[in-house]
Amino acid sequence: MDPDTIFRTANLLALAGWLVLLASPLWPWQAERLSGLAIPLLLSVAYCGLIFAFWTSGKGGFSSLGDVARLFQTRQLLLAGWIHYLAFDLFVGAWIVRTSRSEEIRFWAVVPCLVATFLFGPAGFLLFNAIRSTKSIAAQPGMSTKVMS
Amino acid sequence: MSIVEISRAPSIGRPIAINWLRELSARQSALTGAGVLLVVAMLPMGFAFLLDTRLFNGIDVWIKPLKFALAVAIYMFTLAFFASWVDEKVGTARWFRVLSWATASAGTLEVFYIALQASRDEASHFNYTDNLHMALYGLMGIGATLMISFSAILGILIARNGKLDVAPVIKDSVVLGLTLAFVLTLIPAGTMSAMGSHWIGGVHSDAGGMTLTGWSRDGGDLRVAHLFGTHAMHFIPAFGVVSALVLGPEKRWPVWLFTVVFCGFVAFLFFQALAGQPFLPRLH
Numbered sequence: 177m178d179p180d181t182i183f184r185t186a187n188l189l190a191l192a193g194w195l196v197l198l199a200s201p202l203w204p205w206q207a208e209r210l211s212g213l214a215i216p217l218l219l220s221v222a223y224c225g226l227i228f229a230f231w232t233s234g235k236g237g238f239s240s241l242g243d244v245a246r247l248f249q250t251r252q253l254l255l256a257g258w259i260h261y262l263a264f265d266l267f268v269g270a271w272i273v274r275t276s277r278s279e280e281i282r283f284w285a286v287v288p289c290l291v292a293t294f295l296f297g298p299a300g301f302l303l304f305n306a307i308r309s310t311k312s313i314a315a316q317p318g319m320s321t322k323v324m325s
Numbered sequence: 326m327s328i329v330e331i332s333r334a335p336s337i338g339r340p341i342a343i344n345w346l347r348e349l350s351a352r353q354s355a356l357t358g359a360g361v362l363l364v365v366a367m368l369p370m371g372f373a374f375l376l377d378t379r380l381f382n383g384i385d386v387w388i389k390p391l392k393f394a395l396a397v398a399i400y401m402f403t404l405a406f407f408a409s410w411v412d413e414k415v416g417t418a419r420w421f422r423v424l425s426w427a428t429a430s431a432g433t434l435e436v437f438y439i440a441l442q443a444s445r446d447e448a449s450h451f452n453y454t455d456n457l458h459m460a461l462y463g464l465m466g467i468g469a470t471l472m473i474s475f476s477a478i479l480g481i482l483i484a485r486n487g488k489l490d491v492a493p494v495i496k497d498s499v500v501l502g503l504t505l506a507f508v509l510t511l512i513p514a515g516t517m518s519a520m521g522s523h524w525i526g527g528v529h530s531d532a533g534g535m536t537l538t539g540w541s542r543d544g545g546d547l548r549v550a551h552l553f554g555t556h557a558m559h560f561i562p563a564f565g566v567v568s569a570l571v572l573g574p575e576k577r578w579p580v581w582l583f584t585v586v587f588c589g590f591v592a593f594l595f596f597q598a599l600a601g602q603p604f605l606p607r608l609h
Contacts, residue, residue: 177375225372228444229387252376 179255186222189215190262193269194294200273201283212270219263226256261297269293272304281311353408355422359429360401363394363436370394370440379446383532384539389449390440392539397432397472403558404428404475407499410489411482428475431468438465451521466518470511476558477507492574498565501584502558509554509591516595517547526601535605542607545598554591561587 193211200207236246293300374387442449452458480503517523527544
């Protein structure tokens with residue numbers, strides 16, 4: 177099994193997970209199980225397998241940026257790093273969907289967060305928490321309510 | 326006293342595998358946990374097996390840790406299954422739980438070290454390259470001895486449990502199986518450790534070995550006696566169940582006779598290997 181085949185398969189799998197999340201209002205329970213658990217777990221198995229087989233062949237390390245760059249010169253470890261992205265981003269995407277349901281945030285507000293997480297990971301996480309905070313601020317009794325009561 | 330008691334059938338409804346795991350976990354959670362952990366670890370190791378092109382002793386580096394993970398998992402599940410056959414006071418005693426934890430940890434660490442060494446393309450057993458690896462190999466021996474000792478301890482505790490409500494032939498078969506698994510493992514395993522190899526004569530490689538087991542086909546291999554010896558804990562109780570069903574639950578002699586024959590068979594395998602003879606020679 178060559179790295180390019182694994183790369184394509186992992187990408188397809190992650191993409192399917194994101195599509196399921198976008199359609200999650202239709203089947204919330206199944207979407208959560210699939211995109212929040214099954215697919216990230218499958219990607220994790222692939223990640224661990226790659227690390228098990230190739231961690232000794234990598235040069236470099238984590239102590240400097242140059243070391244990290246050298247580590248990713250090994251194609252299989254670069255692939256492992258990419259699968260790490262895919263798995264954890266999707267997991268965060270599923271967490272966003274789950275949290276938005278329990279906190280009654282409307283799905284149209286969640287969609288841009290999902291897109292941002294898919295493309296830029298932490299940016300989507302930041303956006304979602306920003307939206308969350310505006311909602312919780314709005315829910316608290318503010319100045320205007322005090323005046324009215 | 327009924328044969329049905331030998332395995333309380335889990336309730337129907339959930340998937341059978343989950344029911345069985347629940348049942349085993351209720352009997353002994355540490356041993357069951359170790360077994361589950363090892364089975365789960367086989368997934369990424371299996372994937373590594375598909376990717377890795379490195380060979381050790383002529384075969385893929387991941388074959389050995391995969392075999393050990395499966396074997397130790399089966400061992401842990403077996404111990405967990407029989408852990409509820411000891412006196413309830415003993416089974417819930419602190420020392421018994423500590424011993425279960427120690428056994429579960431020893432088995433898990435054993436496989437962890439084998440996998441770590443496989444990932445480095447280095448030997449785990451019989452590694453005499455430097456002091457560190459010799460010390461670690463020594464620790465593996467201590468861990469393995471601790472692990473297999475639990476089988477004998479369990480056998481003795483079950484023998485002493487007068488309240489156990491199973492057919493006499495079943496009880497005898499389990500006691501004999503668990504105790505002899507300890508003896509019949511220690512002898513071949515100790516011998517191969519003392520000799521520094523499990524191969525005696527023939528080509529020292531797994532490349533031409535038997536399918537699945539990898540046993541030598543052109544020389545002696547002590548792993549054969551090790552496998553059958555350790556599986557005394559399955560073969561003898563399995564015979565006990567058959568004997569109870571066919572010859573009746575009160576007749577104990579069939580299982581004692583079978584045990585003698587089985588020990589003779591393992592002894593034959595042991596001396597066959599020592600004589601440098603393969604278990605099944607290659608056909609020309």
